[in-house]
Amino acid sequence: MDMPKLLDGRLKLRHLVLVDALTRQGSVVGAAAALHVTQPVATRSLHDLETILGVSLYKRGARGITPTIFGEAFTTHARAVLAQLNQAGRHVVELAEADRGTVAVGTHLAGSNVLLPVAIARLKAERPSLTVIVREGTPEVLLVELEAGRVDLIVGRLTAATDENVVRKTLYQESIELVTRSDHPLSDRVDLTLDDLRGFPWILPGTETSLRRELEEHFVRNAMALPDNRVEATSFLTVRRLLLETDMIAALPSLIARDDSRLKPLPVSLEPIGHSVGLTLSASRTLSPSTAALVDNLGTIAAEMAPTCD
Incomplete structure:
Protein backbone atom coordinates (compact mmCIF):
# COMPACT_ATOMS: atom_id res chain seq x y z
CA MET A 1 0.00 0.00 0.00
CA GLU A 97 5.22 31.03 35.75
CA ALA A 98 8.15 29.29 37.39
CA ASP A 99 6.49 28.83 40.77
CA ARG A 100 3.35 27.24 39.31
CA GLY A 101 2.59 24.16 37.26
CA THR A 102 0.64 20.93 37.42
CA VAL A 103 1.67 17.32 37.83
CA ALA A 104 -0.73 14.39 37.49
CA VAL A 105 0.30 11.18 39.24
CA GLY A 106 -1.37 7.79 39.03
CA THR A 107 -1.17 5.42 41.96
CA HIS A 108 -2.35 2.10 43.26
CA LEU A 109 -2.26 0.49 46.70
CA ALA A 110 1.50 -0.01 47.14
CA GLY A 111 2.34 3.66 46.63
CA SER A 112 -0.72 5.48 47.89
CA ASN A 113 -0.60 5.01 51.64
CA VAL A 114 2.78 6.37 52.77
CA LEU A 115 5.27 7.24 50.05
CA LEU A 116 3.17 9.45 47.79
CA PRO A 117 1.37 11.52 50.47
CA VAL A 118 4.65 12.33 52.22
CA ALA A 119 6.33 13.30 48.95
CA ILE A 120 3.39 15.51 47.95
CA ALA A 121 3.35 17.23 51.34
CA ARG A 122 7.05 18.03 51.05
CA LEU A 123 6.67 19.24 47.47
CA LYS A 124 3.76 21.52 48.39
CA ALA A 125 5.80 22.99 51.24
CA GLU A 126 8.48 23.90 48.70
CA ARG A 127 6.13 24.99 45.88
CA PRO A 128 2.71 25.91 47.32
CA SER A 129 1.35 27.17 43.98
CA LEU A 130 2.00 23.85 42.21
CA THR A 131 -1.10 21.72 41.63
CA VAL A 132 -0.84 17.96 42.19
CA ILE A 133 -3.56 15.73 40.73
CA VAL A 134 -3.73 12.17 42.09
CA ARG A 135 -5.59 9.50 40.14
CA GLU A 136 -6.13 5.99 41.52
CA GLY A 137 -6.63 2.98 39.30
CA THR A 138 -5.42 -0.47 38.41
CA PRO A 139 -1.93 -0.74 36.87
CA GLU A 140 -3.43 -1.58 33.47
CA VAL A 141 -5.73 1.48 33.41
CA LEU A 142 -2.96 3.78 34.64
CA LEU A 143 -0.59 2.61 31.90
CA VAL A 144 -3.16 3.73 29.31
CA GLU A 145 -3.44 7.07 31.11
CA LEU A 146 0.35 7.42 31.07
CA GLU A 147 0.54 6.54 27.38
CA ALA A 148 -2.07 9.19 26.56
CA GLY A 149 -0.41 11.84 28.72
CA ARG A 150 -3.28 12.10 31.18
CA VAL A 151 -0.89 11.20 33.99
CA ASP A 152 2.79 12.15 34.10
CA LEU A 153 4.00 9.23 36.19
CA ILE A 154 2.74 6.21 38.12
CA VAL A 155 3.75 5.38 41.69
CA GLY A 156 3.21 1.83 42.85
CA ARG A 157 4.21 -1.76 42.48
CA LEU A 158 6.57 -2.63 39.62
CA THR A 159 5.69 -5.90 37.90
CA ALA A 160 7.73 -5.61 34.71
CA ALA A 161 11.03 -4.25 33.44
CA THR A 162 11.70 -1.12 31.43
CA ASP A 163 10.68 -1.49 27.79
CA GLU A 164 10.43 0.69 24.68
CA ASN A 165 7.33 2.47 25.98
CA VAL A 166 7.97 3.02 29.69
CA VAL A 167 10.86 3.45 32.11
CA ARG A 168 10.50 1.77 35.50
CA LYS A 169 12.65 2.89 38.44
CA THR A 170 12.72 0.96 41.71
CA LEU A 171 12.51 3.05 44.88
CA TYR A 172 12.38 0.35 47.58
CA GLN A 173 11.48 -3.27 48.28
CA GLU A 174 8.42 -4.07 50.33
CA SER A 175 7.01 -7.27 51.78
CA ILE A 176 3.36 -8.34 51.97
CA GLU A 177 1.76 -9.13 55.33
CA LEU A 178 -1.54 -10.51 56.54
CA VAL A 179 -3.30 -7.74 58.44
CA THR A 180 -6.28 -7.50 60.82
CA ARG A 181 -7.66 -4.89 63.17
CA SER A 182 -5.60 -4.53 66.35
CA ASP A 183 -8.27 -6.19 68.58
CA HIS A 184 -8.98 -9.09 66.22
CA PRO A 185 -9.52 -12.51 67.90
CA LEU A 186 -6.18 -13.65 66.45
CA SER A 187 -4.20 -10.50 67.22
CA ASP A 188 -2.51 -11.90 70.35
CA ARG A 189 -1.61 -15.28 68.87
CA VAL A 190 2.09 -15.88 68.22
CA ASP A 191 2.02 -19.40 66.79
CA LEU A 192 -0.32 -18.98 63.84
CA THR A 193 -0.24 -20.88 60.57
CA LEU A 194 -2.15 -20.23 57.36
CA ASP A 195 -4.46 -23.10 58.25
CA ASP A 196 -5.51 -21.30 61.46
CA LEU A 197 -6.98 -18.52 59.33
CA ARG A 198 -9.25 -20.79 57.34
CA GLY A 199 -12.42 -19.96 59.32
CA PHE A 200 -12.19 -16.19 58.99
CA PRO A 201 -13.44 -13.96 56.16
CA TRP A 202 -10.79 -12.51 53.84
CA ILE A 203 -10.26 -9.45 51.68
CA LEU A 204 -8.40 -10.34 48.49
CA PRO A 205 -7.16 -8.04 45.73
CA GLY A 206 -8.96 -8.18 42.38
CA THR A 207 -8.29 -11.00 39.95
CA GLU A 208 -6.58 -8.58 37.54
CA THR A 209 -3.72 -7.87 39.99
CA SER A 210 -0.33 -9.54 40.29
CA LEU A 211 -0.73 -9.83 44.06
CA ARG A 212 -3.91 -11.85 43.63
CA ARG A 213 -2.13 -14.33 41.38
CA GLU A 214 0.74 -14.63 43.86
CA LEU A 215 -1.67 -15.24 46.75
CA GLU A 216 -3.45 -17.94 44.76
CA GLU A 217 -0.09 -19.62 44.14
CA HIS A 218 0.75 -19.35 47.85
CA PHE A 219 -2.49 -21.10 48.79
CA VAL A 220 -1.78 -23.85 46.25
CA ARG A 221 1.72 -24.37 47.69
CA ASN A 222 0.10 -24.81 51.11
CA ALA A 223 -2.50 -27.25 49.74
CA MET A 224 -5.37 -24.88 50.56
CA ALA A 225 -8.21 -23.47 48.52
CA LEU A 226 -8.93 -19.75 48.47
CA PRO A 227 -11.32 -18.73 51.25
CA ASP A 228 -14.95 -19.05 50.18
CA ASN A 229 -15.94 -16.21 52.52
CA ARG A 230 -14.18 -13.29 50.86
CA VAL A 231 -14.49 -9.78 49.48
CA GLU A 232 -12.43 -8.59 46.51
CA ALA A 233 -11.28 -4.97 46.76
CA THR A 234 -8.30 -2.80 45.85
CA SER A 235 -9.40 0.54 47.34
CA PHE A 236 -7.45 1.07 50.56
CA LEU A 237 -10.25 3.11 52.14
CA THR A 238 -12.66 0.22 51.56
CA VAL A 239 -10.18 -2.39 52.76
CA ARG A 240 -9.33 -0.46 55.92
CA ARG A 241 -12.95 0.12 56.87
CA LEU A 242 -13.79 -3.56 56.39
CA LEU A 243 -10.83 -4.56 58.53
CA LEU A 244 -11.86 -2.20 61.34
CA GLU A 245 -15.53 -3.21 61.28
CA THR A 246 -15.21 -7.00 60.86
CA ASP A 247 -13.02 -10.02 61.59
CA MET A 248 -11.64 -9.96 58.04
CA ILE A 249 -8.02 -10.62 57.12
CA ALA A 250 -6.27 -8.83 54.26
CA ALA A 251 -2.92 -9.13 52.49
CA LEU A 252 -1.39 -5.64 52.39
CA PRO A 253 1.99 -3.96 51.83
CA SER A 254 3.89 -3.98 55.13
CA LEU A 255 4.16 -0.19 55.47
CA ILE A 256 0.39 0.16 55.63
CA ALA A 257 0.03 -1.78 58.88
CA ARG A 258 3.14 -0.27 60.44
CA ASP A 259 1.81 3.23 59.85
CA ASP A 260 -1.68 2.54 61.26
CA SER A 261 -2.08 1.91 64.99
CA ARG A 262 -5.54 0.38 64.48
CA LEU A 263 -4.18 -2.37 62.23
CA LYS A 264 -1.88 -5.22 63.17
CA PRO A 265 0.08 -7.76 61.10
CA LEU A 266 -0.35 -11.44 61.89
CA PRO A 267 2.75 -13.62 62.44
CA VAL A 268 2.10 -15.74 59.33
CA SER A 269 4.82 -15.69 56.67
CA LEU A 270 3.84 -15.04 53.07
CA GLU A 271 7.36 -15.43 51.71
CA PRO A 272 8.40 -15.25 48.95
CA ILE A 273 5.61 -12.75 48.13
CA GLY A 274 6.98 -9.22 47.98
CA HIS A 275 7.45 -6.47 45.46
CA SER A 276 9.40 -3.49 44.25
CA VAL A 277 7.74 -0.11 44.70
CA GLY A 278 8.78 2.54 42.23
CA LEU A 279 8.05 4.92 39.39
CA THR A 280 6.74 4.24 35.92
CA LEU A 281 7.50 7.01 33.42
CA SER A 282 7.00 7.48 29.70
CA ALA A 283 10.09 6.55 27.71
CA SER A 284 9.30 9.12 25.01
CA ARG A 285 8.58 12.26 27.03
CA THR A 286 10.90 14.64 28.83
CA LEU A 287 9.82 15.38 32.39
CA SER A 288 8.25 18.76 32.97
CA PRO A 289 9.79 20.84 35.80
CA SER A 290 6.83 20.02 38.07
CA THR A 291 7.04 16.29 37.38
CA ALA A 292 10.81 16.30 37.88
CA ALA A 293 10.33 18.02 41.25
CA LEU A 294 7.88 15.34 42.39
CA VAL A 295 10.17 12.56 41.14
CA ASP A 296 13.05 14.05 43.14
CA ASN A 297 10.90 14.19 46.29
CA LEU A 298 9.73 10.60 45.82
CA GLY A 299 13.33 9.44 45.54
CA THR A 300 14.34 11.35 48.68
CA ILE A 301 11.40 10.05 50.73
CA ALA A 302 12.00 6.48 49.56
CA ALA A 303 15.66 6.68 50.58
CA GLU A 304 14.61 7.87 54.04
CA MET A 305 12.08 5.03 54.32
CA ALA A 306 14.44 2.33 53.02
CA PRO A 307 15.77 1.08 56.39
CA THR A 308 12.21 0.23 57.52
CA CYS A 309 11.16 -1.36 54.24
CA ASP A 310 13.65 -4.18 53.90
Whole structure:
Protein backbone atom coordinates (compact mmCIF):
# COMPACT_ATOMS: atom_id res chain seq x y z
CA MET A 1 0.00 0.00 0.00
CA ASP A 2 1.09 3.62 -0.56
CA MET A 3 2.40 5.63 2.38
CA PRO A 4 -0.50 7.68 3.85
CA LYS A 5 0.01 11.43 3.50
CA LEU A 6 -0.59 12.58 7.06
CA LEU A 7 0.83 16.07 6.65
CA ASP A 8 -1.23 17.24 3.68
CA GLY A 9 -3.77 19.03 5.88
CA ARG A 10 -6.50 16.41 5.96
CA LEU A 11 -5.48 14.84 9.28
CA LYS A 12 -6.75 16.90 12.20
CA LEU A 13 -6.12 16.77 15.93
CA ARG A 14 -9.76 15.83 16.40
CA HIS A 15 -9.01 12.57 14.56
CA LEU A 16 -6.33 11.69 17.11
CA VAL A 17 -8.62 12.58 20.01
CA LEU A 18 -11.37 10.45 18.48
CA VAL A 19 -9.15 7.38 18.07
CA ASP A 20 -8.04 7.63 21.71
CA ALA A 21 -11.68 7.82 22.84
CA LEU A 22 -12.87 5.02 20.54
CA THR A 23 -10.21 2.61 21.76
CA ARG A 24 -10.85 3.52 25.39
CA GLN A 25 -14.65 3.38 25.22
CA GLY A 26 -15.03 0.41 22.88
CA SER A 27 -17.99 1.94 21.06
CA VAL A 28 -18.83 4.89 18.84
CA VAL A 29 -21.68 5.84 21.18
CA GLY A 30 -19.36 5.89 24.20
CA ALA A 31 -16.69 7.87 22.37
CA ALA A 32 -19.20 10.41 21.12
CA ALA A 33 -20.55 10.89 24.64
CA ALA A 34 -17.05 11.27 26.08
CA LEU A 35 -16.19 13.90 23.47
CA HIS A 36 -19.57 15.68 23.70
CA VAL A 37 -20.37 15.23 20.01
CA THR A 38 -23.19 13.39 18.28
CA GLN A 39 -22.80 9.81 17.10
CA PRO A 40 -23.10 10.76 13.39
CA VAL A 41 -20.26 13.28 13.82
CA ALA A 42 -18.04 10.64 15.42
CA THR A 43 -18.91 8.09 12.74
CA ARG A 44 -18.18 10.54 9.96
CA SER A 45 -14.84 11.55 11.49
CA LEU A 46 -13.83 7.90 11.82
CA HIS A 47 -14.75 7.29 8.18
CA ASP A 48 -12.67 10.32 7.13
CA LEU A 49 -9.67 9.06 9.11
CA GLU A 50 -9.91 5.55 7.67
CA THR A 51 -10.05 7.10 4.20
CA ILE A 52 -6.90 9.10 4.90
CA LEU A 53 -5.05 6.03 6.20
CA GLY A 54 -6.47 3.62 3.65
CA VAL A 55 -7.19 0.90 6.24
CA SER A 56 -9.96 -0.12 8.64
CA LEU A 57 -9.11 0.85 12.21
CA TYR A 58 -11.92 -1.03 13.98
CA LYS A 59 -13.98 -4.17 13.65
CA ARG A 60 -17.68 -3.53 14.19
CA GLY A 61 -19.60 -6.05 16.29
CA ALA A 62 -22.82 -6.46 18.24
CA ARG A 63 -21.11 -5.33 21.46
CA GLY A 64 -19.22 -2.39 20.01
CA ILE A 65 -15.93 -1.96 18.20
CA THR A 66 -12.53 -3.62 18.56
CA PRO A 67 -9.29 -2.14 17.19
CA THR A 68 -7.72 -3.96 14.24
CA ILE A 69 -3.93 -4.29 14.15
CA PHE A 70 -3.97 -0.97 12.29
CA GLY A 71 -6.21 0.57 14.95
CA GLU A 72 -3.97 -0.60 17.79
CA ALA A 73 -0.88 0.78 16.07
CA PHE A 74 -2.46 4.13 15.19
CA THR A 75 -3.93 4.53 18.69
CA THR A 76 -0.44 4.18 20.19
CA HIS A 77 0.93 6.91 17.93
CA ALA A 78 -2.11 9.15 18.39
CA ARG A 79 -1.77 8.98 22.16
CA ALA A 80 1.93 9.76 21.95
CA VAL A 81 1.24 12.87 19.85
CA LEU A 82 -1.54 14.05 22.18
CA ALA A 83 0.67 13.46 25.21
CA GLN A 84 3.51 15.49 23.70
CA LEU A 85 1.19 18.37 22.83
CA ASN A 86 -0.35 18.34 26.30
CA GLN A 87 3.10 18.42 27.86
CA ALA A 88 4.24 21.19 25.52
CA GLY A 89 1.40 23.44 26.63
CA ARG A 90 2.08 22.80 30.29
CA HIS A 91 5.82 23.30 29.82
CA VAL A 92 5.24 26.74 28.30
CA VAL A 93 3.04 27.71 31.24
CA GLU A 94 5.64 26.50 33.73
CA LEU A 95 8.38 28.47 31.99
CA ALA A 96 6.21 31.59 32.11
CA GLU A 97 5.22 31.03 35.75
CA ALA A 98 8.15 29.29 37.39
CA ASP A 99 6.49 28.83 40.77
CA ARG A 100 3.35 27.24 39.31
CA GLY A 101 2.59 24.16 37.26
CA THR A 102 0.64 20.93 37.42
CA VAL A 103 1.67 17.32 37.83
CA ALA A 104 -0.73 14.39 37.49
CA VAL A 105 0.30 11.18 39.24
CA GLY A 106 -1.37 7.79 39.03
CA THR A 107 -1.17 5.42 41.96
CA HIS A 108 -2.35 2.10 43.26
CA LEU A 109 -2.26 0.49 46.70
CA ALA A 110 1.50 -0.01 47.14
CA GLY A 111 2.34 3.66 46.63
CA SER A 112 -0.72 5.48 47.89
CA ASN A 113 -0.60 5.01 51.64
CA VAL A 114 2.78 6.37 52.77
CA LEU A 115 5.27 7.24 50.05
CA LEU A 116 3.17 9.45 47.79
CA PRO A 117 1.37 11.52 50.47
CA VAL A 118 4.65 12.33 52.22
CA ALA A 119 6.33 13.30 48.95
CA ILE A 120 3.39 15.51 47.95
CA ALA A 121 3.35 17.23 51.34
CA ARG A 122 7.05 18.03 51.05
CA LEU A 123 6.67 19.24 47.47
CA LYS A 124 3.76 21.52 48.39
CA ALA A 125 5.80 22.99 51.24
CA GLU A 126 8.48 23.90 48.70
CA ARG A 127 6.13 24.99 45.88
CA PRO A 128 2.71 25.91 47.32
CA SER A 129 1.35 27.17 43.98
CA LEU A 130 2.00 23.85 42.21
CA THR A 131 -1.10 21.72 41.63
CA VAL A 132 -0.84 17.96 42.19
CA ILE A 133 -3.56 15.73 40.73
CA VAL A 134 -3.73 12.17 42.09
CA ARG A 135 -5.59 9.50 40.14
CA GLU A 136 -6.13 5.99 41.52
CA GLY A 137 -6.63 2.98 39.30
CA THR A 138 -5.42 -0.47 38.41
CA PRO A 139 -1.93 -0.74 36.87
CA GLU A 140 -3.43 -1.58 33.47
CA VAL A 141 -5.73 1.48 33.41
CA LEU A 142 -2.96 3.78 34.64
CA LEU A 143 -0.59 2.61 31.90
CA VAL A 144 -3.16 3.73 29.31
CA GLU A 145 -3.44 7.07 31.11
CA LEU A 146 0.35 7.42 31.07
CA GLU A 147 0.54 6.54 27.38
CA ALA A 148 -2.07 9.19 26.56
CA GLY A 149 -0.41 11.84 28.72
CA ARG A 150 -3.28 12.10 31.18
CA VAL A 151 -0.89 11.20 33.99
CA ASP A 152 2.79 12.15 34.10
CA LEU A 153 4.00 9.23 36.19
CA ILE A 154 2.74 6.21 38.12
CA VAL A 155 3.75 5.38 41.69
CA GLY A 156 3.21 1.83 42.85
CA ARG A 157 4.21 -1.76 42.48
CA LEU A 158 6.57 -2.63 39.62
CA THR A 159 5.69 -5.90 37.90
CA ALA A 160 7.73 -5.61 34.71
CA ALA A 161 11.03 -4.25 33.44
CA THR A 162 11.70 -1.12 31.43
CA ASP A 163 10.68 -1.49 27.79
CA GLU A 164 10.43 0.69 24.68
CA ASN A 165 7.33 2.47 25.98
CA VAL A 166 7.97 3.02 29.69
CA VAL A 167 10.86 3.45 32.11
CA ARG A 168 10.50 1.77 35.50
CA LYS A 169 12.65 2.89 38.44
CA THR A 170 12.72 0.96 41.71
CA LEU A 171 12.51 3.05 44.88
CA TYR A 172 12.38 0.35 47.58
CA GLN A 173 11.48 -3.27 48.28
CA GLU A 174 8.42 -4.07 50.33
CA SER A 175 7.01 -7.27 51.78
CA ILE A 176 3.36 -8.34 51.97
CA GLU A 177 1.76 -9.13 55.33
CA LEU A 178 -1.54 -10.51 56.54
CA VAL A 179 -3.30 -7.74 58.44
CA THR A 180 -6.28 -7.50 60.82
CA ARG A 181 -7.66 -4.89 63.17
CA SER A 182 -5.60 -4.53 66.35
CA ASP A 183 -8.27 -6.19 68.58
CA HIS A 184 -8.98 -9.09 66.22
CA PRO A 185 -9.52 -12.51 67.90
CA LEU A 186 -6.18 -13.65 66.45
CA SER A 187 -4.20 -10.50 67.22
CA ASP A 188 -2.51 -11.90 70.35
CA ARG A 189 -1.61 -15.28 68.87
CA VAL A 190 2.09 -15.88 68.22
CA ASP A 191 2.02 -19.40 66.79
CA LEU A 192 -0.32 -18.98 63.84
CA THR A 193 -0.24 -20.88 60.57
CA LEU A 194 -2.15 -20.23 57.36
CA ASP A 195 -4.46 -23.10 58.25
CA ASP A 196 -5.51 -21.30 61.46
CA LEU A 197 -6.98 -18.52 59.33
CA ARG A 198 -9.25 -20.79 57.34
CA GLY A 199 -12.42 -19.96 59.32
CA PHE A 200 -12.19 -16.19 58.99
CA PRO A 201 -13.44 -13.96 56.16
CA TRP A 202 -10.79 -12.51 53.84
CA ILE A 203 -10.26 -9.45 51.68
CA LEU A 204 -8.40 -10.34 48.49
CA PRO A 205 -7.16 -8.04 45.73
CA GLY A 206 -8.96 -8.18 42.38
CA THR A 207 -8.29 -11.00 39.95
CA GLU A 208 -6.58 -8.58 37.54
CA THR A 209 -3.72 -7.87 39.99
CA SER A 210 -0.33 -9.54 40.29
CA LEU A 211 -0.73 -9.83 44.06
CA ARG A 212 -3.91 -11.85 43.63
CA ARG A 213 -2.13 -14.33 41.38
CA GLU A 214 0.74 -14.63 43.86
CA LEU A 215 -1.67 -15.24 46.75
CA GLU A 216 -3.45 -17.94 44.76
CA GLU A 217 -0.09 -19.62 44.14
CA HIS A 218 0.75 -19.35 47.85
CA PHE A 219 -2.49 -21.10 48.79
CA VAL A 220 -1.78 -23.85 46.25
CA ARG A 221 1.72 -24.37 47.69
CA ASN A 222 0.10 -24.81 51.11
CA ALA A 223 -2.50 -27.25 49.74
CA MET A 224 -5.37 -24.88 50.56
CA ALA A 225 -8.21 -23.47 48.52
CA LEU A 226 -8.93 -19.75 48.47
CA PRO A 227 -11.32 -18.73 51.25
CA ASP A 228 -14.95 -19.05 50.18
CA ASN A 229 -15.94 -16.21 52.52
CA ARG A 230 -14.18 -13.29 50.86
CA VAL A 231 -14.49 -9.78 49.48
CA GLU A 232 -12.43 -8.59 46.51
CA ALA A 233 -11.28 -4.97 46.76
CA THR A 234 -8.30 -2.80 45.85
CA SER A 235 -9.40 0.54 47.34
CA PHE A 236 -7.45 1.07 50.56
CA LEU A 237 -10.25 3.11 52.14
CA THR A 238 -12.66 0.22 51.56
CA VAL A 239 -10.18 -2.39 52.76
CA ARG A 240 -9.33 -0.46 55.92
CA ARG A 241 -12.95 0.12 56.87
CA LEU A 242 -13.79 -3.56 56.39
CA LEU A 243 -10.83 -4.56 58.53
CA LEU A 244 -11.86 -2.20 61.34
CA GLU A 245 -15.53 -3.21 61.28
CA THR A 246 -15.21 -7.00 60.86
CA ASP A 247 -13.02 -10.02 61.59
CA MET A 248 -11.64 -9.96 58.04
CA ILE A 249 -8.02 -10.62 57.12
CA ALA A 250 -6.27 -8.83 54.26
CA ALA A 251 -2.92 -9.13 52.49
CA LEU A 252 -1.39 -5.64 52.39
CA PRO A 253 1.99 -3.96 51.83
CA SER A 254 3.89 -3.98 55.13
CA LEU A 255 4.16 -0.19 55.47
CA ILE A 256 0.39 0.16 55.63
CA ALA A 257 0.03 -1.78 58.88
CA ARG A 258 3.14 -0.27 60.44
CA ASP A 259 1.81 3.23 59.85
CA ASP A 260 -1.68 2.54 61.26
CA SER A 261 -2.08 1.91 64.99
CA ARG A 262 -5.54 0.38 64.48
CA LEU A 263 -4.18 -2.37 62.23
CA LYS A 264 -1.88 -5.22 63.17
CA PRO A 265 0.08 -7.76 61.10
CA LEU A 266 -0.35 -11.44 61.89
CA PRO A 267 2.75 -13.62 62.44
CA VAL A 268 2.10 -15.74 59.33
CA SER A 269 4.82 -15.69 56.67
CA LEU A 270 3.84 -15.04 53.07
CA GLU A 271 7.36 -15.43 51.71
CA PRO A 272 8.40 -15.25 48.95
CA ILE A 273 5.61 -12.75 48.13
CA GLY A 274 6.98 -9.22 47.98
CA HIS A 275 7.45 -6.47 45.46
CA SER A 276 9.40 -3.49 44.25
CA VAL A 277 7.74 -0.11 44.70
CA GLY A 278 8.78 2.54 42.23
CA LEU A 279 8.05 4.92 39.39
CA THR A 280 6.74 4.24 35.92
CA LEU A 281 7.50 7.01 33.42
CA SER A 282 7.00 7.48 29.70
CA ALA A 283 10.09 6.55 27.71
CA SER A 284 9.30 9.12 25.01
CA ARG A 285 8.58 12.26 27.03
CA THR A 286 10.90 14.64 28.83
CA LEU A 287 9.82 15.38 32.39
CA SER A 288 8.25 18.76 32.97
CA PRO A 289 9.79 20.84 35.80
CA SER A 290 6.83 20.02 38.07
CA THR A 291 7.04 16.29 37.38
CA ALA A 292 10.81 16.30 37.88
CA ALA A 293 10.33 18.02 41.25
CA LEU A 294 7.88 15.34 42.39
CA VAL A 295 10.17 12.56 41.14
CA ASP A 296 13.05 14.05 43.14
CA ASN A 297 10.90 14.19 46.29
CA LEU A 298 9.73 10.60 45.82
CA GLY A 299 13.33 9.44 45.54
CA THR A 300 14.34 11.35 48.68
CA ILE A 301 11.40 10.05 50.73
CA ALA A 302 12.00 6.48 49.56
CA ALA A 303 15.66 6.68 50.58
CA GLU A 304 14.61 7.87 54.04
CA MET A 305 12.08 5.03 54.32
CA ALA A 306 14.44 2.33 53.02
CA PRO A 307 15.77 1.08 56.39
CA THR A 308 12.21 0.23 57.52
CA CYS A 309 11.16 -1.36 54.24
CA ASP A 310 13.65 -4.18 53.90
